[in-house]
Amino acid sequence: MGEPNPVLTVVADGDVRVVTLNRPERLNGVSEELHQRLAEVWRELAADPKARAVVLTGAGRAFSAGGDFDHLRRHHTDPDLRERSIRLDRTIQTEMIRFPLPVVAAVNGPAVGLGCSLALACDLVLMAEDAYLADPHVSVGLVAGDGGVSLWPLLTSLLRVKEYLFTGDRIPAATAVELGLANRTVPAADLQREALALAGRLAAQPAEALRATKAALAVLVEQVSRGAMEAALMAERATMTSPDHIRIIDELASGARRRSTAPSAGPAATAAGED
Helix, strand or coil: CCCCCCCEEEEEECCEEEEEECCHHHCCCECHHHHHHHHHHHHHHHCCCCCCEEEEEECCCCCECCECHHHHHHCCCCHHHHHHHHHHHHHHHHHHHHCCCCEEEEECCCEECHHHHHHHCCCEEEEECCCEEECCCHHHCCCCCCCHHHHHHHCCCHHHHHHHHHHCCCEEHHHHHHHCCCCEEECHHHHHHHHHHHHHHHHCCCHHHHHHHHHHHHHHHHHHHHHHHHHHHHHHHHHCCCHHHHHHHHHHHHHHHHHHHCCCCCHHHHCCCCC
16 A cells, blocks of 8 residues: 555554545546455455454545546446446445444545445444535436445435435435434534544444444345345446436536636546546
């Protein structure tokens, strides 16, 4: 993990490991490299004998804005990349469900698409008061194969799942708590401290009992979600080359490029696509 500017960092804080999505200039949009690291990091952490709990967060002002435009567009013409991405999505979901340690999401800003799925796959979710969740896969012509279809119905009512997956509407932090998609909101300035404190409390619990409790719950989650996950992944693969998706992503990417050349546009203007 010593490479310069890694897209994902792991830092030890006592017996807590802080995992940070580290592409702040792109609002932590998921590139191919970050996608790969998100599939690998859970086994690495599980093999760390000194780790007892994990905090997952994003660098800068976003948790993750979803798929990086450049990465998304490559799927349109690269069948091997499409297959790799589906495998990685499956691996990320499975590894997070089976991960033996408690994971606290510190949602410091927008958590969109895969970013939203990552947050909701954690065991406990703290959100900055100005953060929000959104899963606009459908709005960009895709099926939410990376967790929206399989995980959301375990957390809130099917009616609300359909509302937010079908529309892609943003869910403010306070509403996320009301819906059961987050545990509580925290002032943005206090989020990291609160998340570390909660992870530290979990790390201090009797390890065997906590792990066994999480493992038993994971059996339930995996049994209930597996069929929906596979159906959604296959549908996502099919929609990666749909005319609607190609058109929408091309339009969004063109708009992002125009904003990036405007005098007032900052580096975040071309960050990522919200899927």
